[in-house]
Amino acid sequence: MHDFTCISLSDRLTPWELIEKRLEAAAMAGFVIILYNPKSKGRIEHISKARGIILKYRSPQTPVGIVKAAMRDNEKIVITNLKNMLDYDIDMQSTVIIGNTQTFTWDGWMVTRRGYESKFKIQGRKEVKRHEKQESKGKYIM
Numbered sequence: 001m002h003d004f005t006c007i008s009l010s011d012r013l014t015p016w017e018l019i020e021k022r023l024e025a026a027a028m029a030g031f032v033i034i035l036y037n038p039k040s041k042g043r044i045e046h047i048s049k050a051r052g053i054i055l056k057y058r059s060p061q062t063p064v065g066i067v068k069a070a071m072r073d074n075e076k077i078v079i080t081n082l083k084n085m086l087d088y089d090i091d092m093q094s095t096v097i098i099g100n101t102q103t104f105t106w107d108g109w110m111v112t113r114r115g116y117e118s119k120f121k122i123q124g125r126k127e128v129k130r131h132e133k134q135e136s137k138g139k140y141i142m
Contacts, residue, residue: 002032002112002113002114003031003032004031004032004033004034005022005026005031005032005033005034006034006035006036007019007022007023007026007033007034007035007036007050008035008036008037009035009036009037009038009039009043009046009047009050010037010040010043011043011046016046019046020049020053023050023053023054024053024056027053027054027056027057027058028057030057030100030101031100032097032098032099032100032103032112033054033097033098034095034096034097034098035047035050035095035096035097035098036095036096037092038050038090038091038092038094038095038096039090039091039092039094040091040092047086047090047096048086051082051085051086054082054098055082058082058098058100058101059082059101060081060082060083061081061082061083062081062082062098062099062100062101062103063079063080063081063098063099063103063104063105063110064079064080064081064082064085064096064097064098064099065077065078065079065080065096065097065110066078066080066085066088066090066094066095066096066097067094067095067097068089068090068091068093068094069093070095076089079105079108079109079110082098097110099112100112
C-alpha cells in the first residue's frame with residue numbers, strides 16, 4: 001500500500017472529535033499517516049491521543065519518522081517507532097510520519113514499497129546505498 005494522508009492535530013479550526021475520526025479512519029484503512037501541527041504549548045496531549053488511536057491498528061514497532069525544523073540549519077531527523085515516539089522532542093516545528101503495516105527501516109530510511117515486487121519478476125536485487133547512483137542495465141533494482 002503506497003497511499004498516505006496528512007492530518008493536522010490542531011483543533012483551532014477543526015473540532016477534536018473530527019480529528020479523532022480522521023485518525024481512526026486513516027489508521028484503519030492502512031494509510032501512511034503524516035501528522036502536522038502535532039503539539040503546542042496549549043495542546044500537549046493531542047500527539048499522545050493520536051498515537052493511542054493509531055496503536056489500535058498498528059504494531060508498537062511500526063516505524064515513525066520525526067522531522068523537526070525541516071530545511072533549516074537546526075533540522076533534526078529521528079527514526080523510531082510508535083512505542084517510543086513520545087520519548088523524542090515533538091513540537092509545532094515537527095512533522096511526524098507514521099508508517100503502515102508494510103513500512104520498514106533500511107539504511108537510515110523509512111521504506112514503504114509500492115507493490116511492484118508482487119506484480120513483476122525482479123531480477124538482480126542489489127542493495128543501493130543512500131545517495132548512490134546505480135545503473136539498472138535493464139533490470140529492476142529494489
